[in-house]
Structure formats: structure tokens, C-alpha cells
Amino acid sequence: MSKPIELILLNRPSEIARLQDQLEVFARERGFPSKDLHDIQLAVEEHLTNILNHGFTDPREHEIHVSLQTEESDFRIEVQDDGLPFNPLEHPLPDLSAPLEKRPIGGLGIHMMRKSVDRIEYRRADGKNILVLVKQIKVPIP
Amino acid sequence: MEIQKRITGDIWELLLPGRVDGAAANQLEVEVLAAMKQAAKTIYVNLAEATFLCSAGIRVLLQYHRQMKTKGLTLLVTRPSADVASALAMTGFPELVEK
Numbered sequence: 284m285s286k287p288i289e290l291i292l293l294n295r296p297s298e299i300a301r302l303q304d305q306l307e308v309f310a311r312e313r314g315f316p317s318k319d320l321h322d323i324q325l326a327v328e329e330h331l332t333n334i335l336n337h338g339f340t341d342p343r344e345h346e347i348h349v350s351l352q353t354e355e356s357d358f359r360i361e362v363q364d365d366g367l368p369f370n371p372l373e374h375p376l377p378d379l380s381a382p383l384e385k386r387p388i389g390g391l392g393i394h395m396m397r398k399s400v401d402r403i404e405y406r407r408a409d410g411k412n413i414l415v416l417v418k419q420i421k422v423p424i425p
Numbered sequence: 426m427e428i429q430k431r432i433t434g435d436i437w438e439l440l441l442p443g444r445v446d447g448a449a450a451n452q453l454e455v456e457v458l459a460a461m462k463q464a465a466k467t468i469y470v471n472l473a474e475a476t477f478l479c480s481a482g483i484r485v486l487l488q489y490h491r492q493m494k495t496k497g498l499t500l501l502v503t504r505p506s507a508d509v510a511s512a513l514a515m516t517g518f519p520e521l522v523e524k
Contacts, residue, residue: 379517392480
């Protein structure tokens with residue numbers, strides 16, 4: 284298991300872009316295939332956007348702690364936030380079979396997050412949501 | 426993100442390069458609304474150079490595809506990159522893409 288890289292973000296949209304840039308650097312340094320990086324970035328975008336849009340009911344600044352780590356062929360990204368309790372794994376899946384005109388627009392982000400990574404782990408501890416996204420990387424990670 | 430526009434009569438083409446994240450989705454919405462206000466009959470959202478399409482972007486595309494369609498008008502994605510096509514297929518919206 285590699286030593287994790289830790290980042291502290293604030294609950295602002297520009298911070299998602301900052302994390303995406305860091306992810307790109309992390310992935311390129313380790314030779315992640317482009318598709319795997321894309322999938323990780325998509326899952327991260329959806330999760331962080333949900334935190335910012337729905338996680339907080341006050342106007343205060345909040346910290347979101349992110350840790351990036353590799354373990355054998357797995358890339359793990361852990362996101363901790365002190366927002367409202369929310370387990371995306373319990374969110375109902377969208378109905379993808381309905382005609383385009385009748386499809387509800389909500390729920391797509393969580394669905395995309397789930398489809399983009401190989402495993403998601405969630406727990407709530409000490410007043411924080413802790414979500415881990417795990418992506419198996421198709422090439423050996425140095 | 427700098428969204429390029431190509432306008433031919435009442436056909437608008439919006440070209441989005443790079444990451445279509447939440448901020449870019451908001452910009453796309455502004456451009457689509459501007460096109461609709463200027464009586465565009467067809468809006469093509471060209472995603473050939475887009476590397477990434479998040480759910481906020483898909484929501485904008487879907488919302489305005491529906492709005493335009495109710496008026497007999499057209500909004501479609503054209504030339505999606507492989508990653509964008511994958512995102513649209515993943516969410517069950519391949520019909521948003523021009524055939």
C-alpha cells in the first residue's frame with residue numbers, strides 16, 4: 284500500500300476542479316490508462332458535486348478531506364465530509380427503460396458514480412460521511 | 426471553458442472542448458438559452474473535443490432537448506467523443522445523439 288496523498292478542499296465548486304487537476308497529476312505519474320482516469324474523475328465529479336449541492340444547510344465554509352492511495356492494482360480515493368448523513372448506495376437506481384420524454388432527470392449522478400468505479404464503500408463516523416471509491420487499474424502501478 | 430459557436434441561418438452549432446463539468450454545464454445552458462432566444466430552430470452540441478461529460482451536462486442536454494422538441498425544434502449532440510458516448514450510453518440517453 285502506498286503512502287496516501289492527502290488534500291483538504293473547501294465546499295466551493297472551484298475546489299472540485301483543483302482536485303481533478305491533482306487526480307490527473309497523480310494518475311499520469313503512475314501511468315494510469317486514460318479510460319481509468321476518466322472514470323475516476325467522473326465518479327469524483329459526481330460525488331463532490333452532490334456534497335456541495337446537497338450536503339450543507341448553512342452558508343459556512345466546510346472542509347472536505349480527500350485521500351488518494353494505491354493498493355496493489357487498486358486505486359482508492361476516500362472522501363470525508365461533515366455534511367448531512369447520506370449514503371449514495373441506498374439511493375434508488377434511476378429507471379433507464381422509460382422513454383426519453385418521460386425519464387426523470389434526477390439520480391443520474393449517483394448512477395454514473397456507481398457505474399464508473401469497481402467498488403464503493405460508505406460509512407458514517409464521528410459526524411462525517413466517509414465514502415471510498417475503488418477503481419481497479421488495468422496496468423501494474425509502480 | 427470557451428464555447429465556440431457556428432451559426433448558419435437558424436442552425437446553431439455549439440462546440441465544447443475539454444471537461445464538461447458543473448461549471449461548463451452552466452455555460453452550456455447560457456448558450457442554449459441565447460440560441461433559443463435568437464430563434465434557433467436547430468441546436469447541435471458538438472462534443473467531438475469533449476473529454477468528459479458529467480450528469481449536470483446531461484441534464485442540460487435533456488432538459489432543452491425536451492423543451493425544443495415540444496416546439497417542433499431540435500437539440501442534439503453531434504460527434505461525441507468515445508468518453509462522452511460512453512457517458513450517454515451509461516445513463517440511457519443515446520437518443521440525444523444525432524444519427
